[in-house]
Amino acid sequence: MGTSVVSNILALVSVPWLEHAFFRKASATTALLACLGLAVSLLHLRRPLRAARALSNLASSWLSREIFCCLAFALCSLASAGSWHWGIGSNAARLALDSLCAFWGLSLLVCMVWAYRLRTVPCWNTWRTPAAFCLTAAVLGSMMTRILASLETSAAPLWTSLASALLVALLLVFATALHGRATAAWRAAAALFTLVGPLLPLLTSSSSCATCAPAFLGLCLAAVAELRDREKFYAIRDENP
Amino acid sequence: MMLKKGFRFDARSCSGCKTCQVACKDKQGHGMTTRFRRVYEISGGAWVQQGASWHQNVFAYHLSMSCNHCDKPICVEVCPSRAMRQNEDGIVTVDENRCLGCGYCAFACPYGAPLLDLSSGVMTKCDLCADLLREGKSPTCVAACPMRALELEDVEDLRQTLGRGAVFPFLQPTLTEPNWYVALHPDSDRAADGQARIANREEVEPK
Numbered sequence: 001m002g003t004s005v006v007s008n009i010l011a012l013v014s015v016p017w018l019e020h021a022f023f024r025k026a027s028a029t030t031a032l033l034a035c036l037g038l039a040v041s042l043l044h045l046r047r048p049l050r051a052a053r054a055l056s057n058l059a060s061s062w063l064s065r066e067i068f069c070c071l072a073f074a075l076c077s078l079a080s081a082g083s084w085h086w087g088i089g090s091n092a093a094r095l096a097l098d099s100l101c102a103f104w105g106l107s108l109l110v111c112m113v114w115a116y117r118l119r120t121v122p123c124w125n126t127w128r129t130p131a132a133f134c135l136t137a138a139v140l141g142s143m144m145t146r147i148l149a150s151l152e153t154s155a156a157p158l159w160t161s162l163a164s165a166l167l168v169a170l171l172l173v174f175a176t177a178l179h180g181r182a183t184a185a186w187r188a189a190a191a192l193f194t195l196v197g198p199l200l201p202l203l204t205s206s207s208s209c210a211t212c213a214p215a216f217l218g219l220c221l222a223a224v225a226e227l228r229d230r231e232k233f234y235a236i237r238d239e240n241p
Numbered sequence: 242m243m244l245k246k247g248f249r250f251d252a253r254s255c256s257g258c259k260t261c262q263v264a265c266k267d268k269q270g271h272g273m274t275t276r277f278r279r280v281y282e283i284s285g286g287a288w289v290q291q292g293a294s295w296h297q298n299v300f301a302y303h304l305s306m307s308c309n310h311c312d313k314p315i316c317v318e319v320c321p322s323r324a325m326r327q328n329e330d331g332i333v334t335v336d337e338n339r340c341l342g343c344g345y346c347a348f349a350c351p352y353g354a355p356l357l358d359l360s361s362g363v364m365t366k367c368d369l370c371a372d373l374l375r376e377g378k379s380p381t382c383v384a385a386c387p388m389r390a391l392e393l394e395d396v397e398d399l400r401q402t403l404g405r406g407a408v409f410p411f412l413q414p415t416l417t418e419p420n421w422y423v424a425l426h427p428d429s430d431r432a433a434d435g436q437a438r439i440a441n442r443e444e445v446e447p448k
Contacts (some may be wrong), residue, residue, distance in 0.1 A: 046342025046362030053322040053339060064321040113309050120315050120351040120416050237348075 020091075024084040027098065027146045031081035034074040036058045066111035073104035109137055132233070136226050143219040148213045165235070244310045247264060247396045247420030248383075249403065252429065257282060257303035263308070263431065264309045266387035269368070275356055277367040278307035278382050279445040283409060285428075285437035286317040301428035301440070305391055307382065308354035308367040309419030316346035316355055316366075324364070325355070331420075332371060337363045352419065352448035369393075389393030396420060409433055 044047045057064045080097045083089055089097075113130045127155075257280055265271075282344040286299035297349040314333045315428035316325045324339035325346055330341065335346075340363035347364065358365040370380035378384070383393045399422040405414035406423040415423075431437065439445065 044343070045342075046357065047340065050322065050339070050341045052342070053324075054341060055321070056323045056339075057321050060318045062321060063323045063343070067321065116344075117347050118315070118319070120349055120412060122412070 020084070022149060022151075024081075025151065026145065027077065027081040027084045027101075027149065029144065030101065031074070031077040034070075038070055038074050039068075045223070050129070062111055064117040066108065066115050067193075068110040069104055069111050073101065073108050076101040076104050109133060113158045121237055124233075130231065139222055140219070140226065143215065143222055147212055147215045147219060150215060242373060243312055243396065244420045245396060246393045247399050248307075249392040249394045249399055249422050249423055249424075250305055250406070251388075251424040252302050252304060252356060252388045252408070252426035254423055255280075255303045255305060256388055257397045258387065260385045260387055261305050261391055263368075263390040264381045268381040272378065275358070275365075276445075277354075277356070278305060278439075281326055281410070282439050282440040283432055283447050284440045285431060294339035300428035300437075302399065302428055302432075303404075304411075304423075305382070305386075306411075306421075306445075308405075309417075310369060312417075312418035315349045315351075315417050319349045320346050332369050334368050334371075335364050335366055335368070337361065340364050347440070347447060348393050351417065353445075354404070356447055371441075409437055410439055 009074075042051055045051060047170060055064055076097065080094065080101050083094045083097060088094075094179045113133050117125050117129050119125055255425060259280045260362050262276060262278045269275075269277060271277070281304040281416050282297065282301065283304065285299040286297065288295050288297050310327075310331060310333045312331075312442050314325070314327055317333060321343065322340070325333065326336060326338045327333050342362045342364065343358065344357055344364070347357065348354070355366045357363075357401050370378075370382075373380060379393055383391050384385045388390075402423040403424055405419055406421040407414050408423055408425060408429050428437075
């Protein structure tokens with residue numbers, strides 16, 4: 001979801017080094033992650049065969065709306081991945097489809113936030129919930145986008161990678177301030193690896209793998225930090241009556 | 242769709258014997274962990290020094306809690322499959338043929354009323370002993386209370402004499418408007434000041 005939104009923001013500001021190959025990879029990654037997310041969400045249902053009924057209460061249930069947006073996002077991302085892979089339609093049409101995908105991704109994020117901001121759960125019904133969810137999408141999305149872009153380094157100027165890594169580092173500092181010290185070490189390591197990646201071509205011969213591998217390690221570390229934050233998020237509710 | 246009758250709970254009379262809890266389990270045939278009704282033990286206080294002497298200011302009281310068939314039931318509002326519904330008589334029930342077993346209603350309910358039935362994989366909850374009500378009898382928990390601390394009375398009468406249960410450890414009743422009207426224990430003010438805790442947390446936590 002984050003990858004889709006961030007890569008489409010880059011596309012909308014017409015960053016010149018973004019190429020066909022980047023969008024093909026970004027849309028395929030988004031489609032894979034969206035379908036994976038949808039499949040995992042089915043697993044926590046005790047009656048997964050009744051999953052279609054989850055769309056029955058769009059009028060008042062944010063969970064129903066979240067599932068609707070998730071389905072729309074997954075379908076759009078699959079259509080987008082297919083159109084980039086098989087070269088269907090013009091570039092403008094494909095970017096329009098990507099933008100629609102990003103719209104559903106943002107809608108999904110909003111519904112997800114409101115599904116947790118229950119008025120009867122005071123510890124979740126605060127500004128921290130939207131902040132945490134938006135930061136998660138922004139951090140993981142921009143890291144994944146940078147990895148995908150770094151595979152095309154021949155076209156990407158170094159400053160864009162550095163700017164991307166600095167943005168990730170900035171977001172990680174905000175997230176650490178939000179969640180406390182519990183995951184600070186993971187986040188610091190993730191930011192370090194994200195920053196090291198773009199610097200490597202300065203020290204060695206320029207290679208996409210040299211920037212991609214540390215950034216991927218950074219993404220994994222950031223994902224671990226996010227998982228630990230999520231565990232803390234649920235624990236807060238259990239600690240309160 | 243307002244409930245015509247609501248629970249009247251007298252925290253001053255409840256001795257914490259848990260007969261209501263056991264009677265409910267007996268009627269429903271529940272096993273070790275499932276409890277539609279739970280009795281909370283609230284306690285606080287400690288030894289305090291006053292001049293050269295020490296004295297204690299401990300206190301304790303009990304609260305009997307189940308589904309309160311709220312006037313604004315959040316379980317009905319959030320259920321994605323419309324399995325949770327408020328009937329014409331105001332009783333909140335779960336349609337087991339529609340339930341997905343996502344557990345979101347249990348997340349949202351401030352009283353821990355919806356519980357997951359592990360054998361059927363769907364949510365289950367108190368239906369106010371609708372079968373007994375049809376026969377003109379009281380719900381099992383009410384009938385069993387030896388202290389007459391728990392009664393089912395006309396909501397109109399209750400509103401004139403008591404307020405909805407605004408007592409630690411539960412949230413403000415304005416959020417869901419529960420039909421649980423409480424005669425407060427004298428020490429509930431001290432609990433509101435943050436001096437109390439749930440003494441039997443492991444027992445009352447919804448499973």
